[in-house]
Amino acid sequence: MTWTNVSEVSGAATDSRQAPPHTFILFGATGDLAHRKLFPALYSLFVDKLLPDNFAVIGVARTDFDDNAFRQEVKSAVDKFSRTKMNEKAFTEFIQRFFYSKLDATNPEDFQKLKQRVEAVEHQFSLPEQRIFYLAMAPNFFGQVALNLKASGLSAASGWRRLIIEKPFGHDLQSAKVLNDELRQVFEEEEIYRIDHYLGKEMVQNIEVIRFANSIFEPLWNNRAIANVQITSSETVGVEDRASYYEKSGALRDMVQNHMLQMVMMVAMEPPSRLKMEAIRDEKVKVLRSLRRYTPDEVAQHVIRGQYDAGQINGKPVKAYRDEPNVSPSSTTETFVAARLYIDNFRWAGVPFYIRTGKHMAAKATEIVVQFRDMPKNLYFNRDGTLGPNLLVIRVNPQEGMYLQLNAKKPGTDETVVPVMMEFSQSLKNSPEAYERLLYDAMDGDSTFFTRWDEVSLAWKFVDPIADAFRSDSLPLHHYAAGTWGPRASDQLLMQDGFSWWPVYGQKLPANVKAEHTFGQSLER
Ligand code: BG6
Numbered sequence: 001m002t003w004t005n006v007s008e009v010s011g012a013a014t015d016s017r018q019a020p021p022h023t024f025i026l027f028g029a030t031g032d033l034a035h036r037k038l039f040p041a042l043y044s045l046f047v048d049k050l051l052p053d054n055f056a057v058i059g060v061a062r063t064d065f066d067d068n069a070f071r072q073e074v075k076s077a078v079d080k081f082s083r084t085k086m087n088e089k090a091f092t093e094f095i096q097r098f099f100y101s102k103l104d105a106t107n108p109e110d111f112q113k114l115k116q117r118v119e120a121v122e123h124q125f126s127l128p129e130q131r132i133f134y135l136a137m138a139p140n141f142f143g144q145v146a147l148n149l150k151a152s153g154l155s156a157a158s159g160w161r162r163l164i165i166e167k168p169f170g171h172d173l174q175s176a177k178v179l180n181d182e183l184r185q186v187f188e189e190e191e192i193y194r195i196d197h198y199l200g201k202e203m204v205q206n207i208e209v210i211r212f213a214n215s216i217f218e219p220l221w222n223n224r225a226i227a228n229v230q231i232t233s234s235e236t237v238g239v240e241d242r243a244s245y246y247e248k249s250g251a252l253r254d255m256v257q258n259h260m261l262q263m264v265m266m267v268a269m270e271p272p273s274r275l276k277m278e279a280i281r282d283e284k285v286k287v288l289r290s291l292r293r294y295t296p297d298e299v300a301q302h303v304i305r306g307q308y309d310a311g312q313i314n315g316k317p318v319k320a321y322r323d324e325p326n327v328s329p330s331s332t333t334e335t336f337v338a339a340r341l342y343i344d345n346f347r348w349a350g351v352p353f354y355i356r357t358g359k360h361m362a363a364k365a366t367e368i369v370v371q372f373r374d375m376p377k378n379l380y381f382n383r384d385g386t387l388g389p390n391l392l393v394i395r396v397n398p399q400e401g402m403y404l405q406l407n408a409k410k411p412g413t414d415e416t417v418v419p420v421m422m423e424f425s426q427s428l429k430n431s432p433e434a435y436e437r438l439l440y441d442a443m444d445g446d447s448t449f450f451t452r453w454d455e456v457s458l459a460w461k462f463v464d465p466i467a468d469a470f471r472s473d474s475l476p477l478h479h480y481a482a483g484t485w486g487p488r489a490s491d492q493l494l495m496q497d498g499f500s501w502w503p504v505y506g507q508k509l510p511a512n513v514k515a516e517h518t519f520g521q522s523l524e525r
Helices: 032-047 067-081 088-095 108-124 139-152 173-184 202-212 243-268 277-290 296-302 434-444 453-471 488-495
Strands: 022-027 055-061 098-102 131-135 161-165 192-194 226-234 303-309 311-313 316-318 336-342 352-358 365-372 391-397 400-409 417-426 477-481
Touching (some): 032 088, 055 108, 067 088, 067 098, 098 108, 108 139, 139 161, 139 173, 161 434, 173 453, 192 453, 202 391, 202 400, 226 243, 243 352, 243 365, 243 453, 277 453, 296 303, 296 336, 296 453, 303 453, 311 477, 336 488, 352 488
Parallel strands (some): 055 098, 131 161, 161 192, 226 352, 303 477
Antiparallel strands (some): 226 365, 303 336, 311 316, 365 391
16 A cells, blocks of 8 residues: 655756856767767757857867768757757757867867867857866876866966866776876866766755755654665666776776765765855765775675676576677676665764665666664564564656655554555656756856765775775675676675665566565555
């Protein structure tokens, strides 16, 4: 039995503030990220009137395009990937502001040509020298591009300048420091916007509001009331065509170092003194400072790594990771990580935070489950003699919303207790994409939902010993069939503490489990 209280919220941006005029210089303009995410995001911002009236986009890449060929590319990307339907009139206006400059990132002369182009466009539209440099390219070029921006004088804008970069930010602490030092020769920390697209997700941003705008949660948000926290980000896709990157990164660097830890921080942070970007980021960083770091010897007790074998995804057979193109047949790269984390501060002492993420799992879902402590078991039970705990489940993807699981009397019975859910879900249909929010914030100079250097470095300090343990094979590499929920060892990790993973959205339940006993399962699943 379920109480479902679903409110539909239209997700369209209501912010009527336009970003300030600027020139958006996009490196890697012919790449996948630009096509799938950035052009569609820019177009939606334009249609929603969040882009300034006066702006220009200069695409930069090695391909030999002219402005027209580039505009065609942008058009087909928007056509294919945009959530905002293409409107010929609006698009014609939008695309007139797009230009292209061919550039080899290692060639200083090309940066001189780019500078002339940028200045010409700024002159043509009377744009102030306010420049955003977005590096949607292989990270090994980041340092060099930044230094060339400086040498060419491009970064010396008379107005503001900002640098947006994508992860990965280094491969470990050491390489991240080298990269950061290079960037800092050109840009101030406040000018560097490190994207973690999970921070642009509606429900990840909503965690803060749910926690700090509801008086029913804050008194319970601690180790006296919470038994454990579970954060899952499972994917059905495999490594796809990214093996050359993924072989070196694995799930640990690809997902845990950034997205998973960001969600941990959002759940665990203290209330900020003000809703100002540095106040919020200060509180997030404190979580990482309190995060218990494992020595390579301790890793095996708290971390499970796995790799997918052949299996089935949506009824179709898929290959084992080791048989994927460009993957070594003896690869030990992990495609799955589960871990038990501890945040050793007053609020969270003793509460395990379980995280798990993997490729080729049974369903695509990102969810945060806060499991509250059990009631004393001397009054109410359901027929199995158990009483489910209260849960607060925050659904990030593919559903956006949350539900609170409570216990109530089954109607028509004397004492049968069943779990019921109060659910809030919002329509994804018109919800702005993570990249729209993040691009807008960067244009607006708000770096709240970007990663600060101290966060990056502390995240690496946590991850590096785990990566060392993986490299030295000091813990088993478990294999799991594609299309499952990862290795059994991940279930055992929670069983050691008397817990189990709560089913996430889209998870098929064992045939012998009745819907009313499947805490956390909505009947519509
Ligand atoms: C990216 C990772 O950062 O996040 C990918 O590099 C992963 O491997 C992706 O697939 C997951 O993002 P989302 O938004 O689909 O959960």
